[in-house]
Amino acid sequence: MSQQRVDIIGGGLAGLLAAIELSRNGVQVAVLEAAGEFGGRARTRNVDGFLFNRGPHALYCNGALKRELDRLGIPYTGGRSLSGARQAIAVGKLHHLPTTLGSIVSTSLFGVRDKISYMRIFKSVMDGATGSGSFAEWLDDQLVSPMVRSAVEAVGRLSSYANGSAEVSARALLDQIRLTTGGTIYVDGGWASLVNGLIDTARGLGVELSDKAPVATVNCNAGRLNVVMGDGQARSPDAVIMAVGPRDATALAPEVGSLAEEAREARAVRANTLDLGLRRLPPKANDFALGIDTPFYLSVHSGSAKLTPEGGALVHIAKYLPIGEGPAKNVVEELEGVADLVMPGWRELEVTRQTLRGMVVANGLPRWDRTRAGVKVAGAPGLFLAGDWVGDEGMIGDAAAASAIKAAHSARQWITR
Numbered sequence: 001m002s003q004q005r006v007d008i009i010g011g012g013l014a015g016l017l018a019a020i021e022l023s024r025n026g027v028q029v030a031v032l033e034a035a036g037e038f039g040g041r042a043r044t045r046n047v048d049g050f051l052f053n054r055g056p057h058a059l060y061c062n063g064a065l066k067r068e069l070d071r072l073g074i075p076y077t078g079g080r081s082l083s084g085a086r087q088a089i090a091v092g093k094l095h096h097l098p099t100t101l102g103s104i105v106s107t108s109l110f111g112v113r114d115k116i117s118y119m120r121i122f123k124s125v126m127d128g129a130t131g132s133g134s135f136a137e138w139l140d141d142q143l144v145s146p147m148v149r150s151a152v153e154a155v156g157r158l159s160s161y162a163n164g165s166a167e168v169s170a171r172a173l174l175d176q177i178r179l180t181t182g183g184t185i186y187v188d189g190g191w192a193s194l195v196n197g198l199i200d201t202a203r204g205l206g207v208e209l210s211d212k213a214p215v216a217t218v219n220c221n222a223g224r225l226n227v228v229m230g231d232g233q234a235r236s237p238d239a240v241i242m243a244v245g246p247r248d249a250t251a252l253a254p255e256v257g258s259l260a261e262e263a264r265e266a267r268a269v270r271a272n273t274l275d276l277g278l279r280r281l282p283p284k285a286n287d288f289a290l291g292i293d294t295p296f297y298l299s300v301h302s303g304s305a306k307l308t309p310e311g312g313a314l315v316h317i318a319k320y321l322p323i324g325e326g327p328a329k330n331v332v333e334e335l336e337g338v339a340d341l342v343m344p345g346w347r348e349l350e351v352t353r354q355t356l357r358g359m360v361v362a363n364g365l366p367r368w369d370r371t372r373a374g375v376k377v378a379g380a381p382g383l384f385l386a387g388d389w390v391g392d393e394g395m396i397g398d399a400a401a402a403s404a405i406k407a408a409h410s411a412r413q414w415i416t417r
């Protein structure tokens with residue numbers, strides 16, 4: 001009997017992880033990637049020795065992505081995020097960010113009563129608090145002051161990038177906040193190091209890796225699959241995993257009604273980002289700040305990971321966009337204004353920069369009123385999904401990894417049925 005074959009459309013983290021998992025289980029796999037290189041949103045650009053991820057990227061120590069990379073033996077190095085003095089931005093001023101008992105006591109962000117209620121909330125989160133509705137409803141039930149509510153929402157944005165308390169599931173976001181308290185790793189060389197490790201492993205296992213290979217359509221006819229490439233060539237795999245976003249998946253298989261519905265219902269999480277390559281940090285720079293009454297983030301990742309030429313600094317600034325909102329006109333001015341406040345003197349030290357507007361951080365927010373798409377496509381046997389909008393585990397890169405492994409197992413079950 002000839003070896004069963006699975007085609008994977010999309011060579012980002014999800015596609016590469018699914019390919020390795022299938023290949024390790026004896027399945028013949030091809031990864032078809034439209035772009036000229038693999039990695040999707042986990043790519044890294046090298047500009048004069050500054051290694052720019054697609055915006056700030058942190059590997060969650062307790063998340064599914066790290067778990068799967070480690071299980072598959074993908075090598076990488078990096079450093080934990082620094083635990084130095086962190087700042088909160090409120091009403092245009094800096095305050096100690098309340099993350100530890102000491103900083104809660106010392107912060108000028110709250111008065112005494114708010115400090116006590118903030119500590120109470122965080123104890124209840126760490127003790128396993130959960131909710132069945134939206135995060136906004138969960139916050140309503142906490143009966144806290146507007147400033148404490150804003151601070152808890154800011155921690156939620158930091159953990160997930162999601163700026164939409166009324167849309168996001170309280171259960172998923174509270175789980176995510178707990179997960180991120182386990183720490184994060186900034187990866188030496190940027191996330192391209194993870195992508196390169198996955199590519200090397202996939203190659204070593206004999207996975208067929210094709211870049212500049214856009215897929216035009218996938219036809220599903222009574223369990224028989226037909227993949228048509230952009231150049232018109234046809235392929236007949238035994239199963240297909242679409243490791244692409246919801247709109248791309250719908251465009252690939254427009255006759256599958258369930259995909260169109262998932263694409264309509266998926267709520268993308270977006271951010272504007274400004275990544276600065278500096279000769280060095282200015283003397284009065286803070287290396288971390290989180291907006292409390294505004295949805296901003298600033299962090300110096302080069303303090304923990306090798307991302308710059310000797311002595312240089314790489315600073316990430318981001319605005320978490322409200323769900324459903326695109327980038328405004330003053331993207332750059334807003335983000336530069338955050339840098340002015342948090343690290344005055346940076347302008348004279350700039351070497352290079354990267355600006356990304358309305359970047360899709362995750363294709364699917366975990367909503368409180370609807371579950372995310374499953375890995376099996378309803379009404380299309382043999383067709384599977386993976387990505388950060390799929391499955392019930394984790395958010396952003398962790399959701400991509402968890403769904404990739406589940407999709408690989410489901411595809412294998414299908415072809416060996």
Ligand SMILES: Cc1cc2nc3c(=O)[nH]c(=O)nc-3n(C[C@H](O)[C@H](O)[C@H](O)COP(=O)(O)OP(=O)(O)OC[C@H]3O[C@@H](n4cnc5c(N)ncnc54)[C@H](O)[C@@H]3O)c2cc1C
Nearest residue numbers: 010012013014034040041055057058215361387396397400
């Ligand atoms: C600003 C920003 C910050 C982030 N921060 C973090 C973080 O701190 N931690 C974290 O865990 N995650 C983070 N993420 C999210 C993380 O990058 C993504 O979840 C992950 O990279 C998604 O991988 P994927 O393979 O599912 O999708 P993608 O990377 O989008 O890959 C999909 C691939 O499919 C290809 N494709 C599409 N259509 C076709 C077609 N027709 N034929 C062939 N190929 C096709 C695309 O070219 C692409 O390469 C961040 C993302 C952004 C943008």
